[in-house]
Amino acid sequence: MRIGQMASEAGVNIQTVRLYERMGLLKEPRRTRAGYRDYSAEATETIRFIKSAQEMGFTLREIKTLVRLRDGGDHPSGGVRNLALSKIDEINQKIARLEMMRDALTRGLENCACKGRPEACLLLKARAQTKQ
Amino acid sequence: MRIGQMASEAGVNIQTVRLYERMGLLKEPRRTRAGYRDYSAEATETIRFIKSAQEMGFTLREIKTLVRLRDGGDHPSGGVRNLALSKIDEINQKIARLEMMRDALTRGLENCACKGRPEACLLLKARAQTKQ
DNA sequence: TTGCACCCTGTACCACGGTATAAAGTCAAG
DNA sequence: CTTGACTTTATACCGTGGTACAGGGTGCAA
Secondary structure (H helix, E strand, O other): OOHHHHHHHHOOOHHHHHHHHHOOOOOOOEEOOOOOEEOOHHHHHHHHHHHHHHHOOOOHHHHHHHHHHHOOOOOOOHHHHHHHHHHHHHHHHHHHHHHHHHHHHHHHHHOOOOOOOHHHOOHHHHHHHHHO | OOHHHHHHHHOOOHHHHHHHHHOOOOOOOEEOOOOOEEOOHHHHHHHHHHHHHHHOOOOHHHHHHHHHHHOOOOOOOHHHHHHHHHHHHHHHHHHHHHHHHHHHHHHHHHOOOOOOOHHHOOHHHHHHHHHO
């Protein structure tokens, strides 16, 4: 699979794929005789992982380590394991903060739009949806 | 409280505070006779909210609306409420994706560093910590 | 009243992530 | 073979968020 199809399946620009490769986020694919990049389906998964991590606020530099960890790391070592654990910790902290932000927004809504009109407040639904 | 103290309490650069004001993220404080900005303690909370939201992957443009919503919006209206609800939804999606990423990392670890040495895997602790 | 720390506005610069363009090669269909 | 869609590398540019600097004013304290 060549770069054009890969990029379009992953939903990114071709230039972006090459950028990620240069930055070491995406491992270099084999090449055809003519020098064209030849990707396996796995690559699109990696790209999607990268975009997802990015939306979670990780930088490309951080994502570089996330990708390595996700792929099983290099050689098993305490260093790799600890790095992964600290990343997992970071993620847990992000989750906790997102929950706080959600509650802050919820409070904002309670103090405003729904004031005196609890029946109009779609909020409880939203909360129920997440506390399930 | 003047901008220097405010910025240092919030942990940001003075220039950053002024930038946020220019971008409409931070409402313009009153001024002293000399034209100095005069902040209340509330402002540092707003700054911290902004930084936190930023680490969660929201852009300043998005955070601008988050801040308005958190502060109780303008005038109560269905529009404001719906916007808040959709932001809450976004946050829930981010949380779900972070959980997926965490699991992906966890799997990466399982396939690698802890292979055959389950007693060395600190992973279960990390998971327990979050599933509590 | 001089010094020093702070503030003001405005402009310029920076890193990051992404994208666009140029100049050249590949390849399959007509 | 030629045409058109695709690829290659390399370079240049852009928006976002942040910061630095210049040139000037404020205010307090020795």
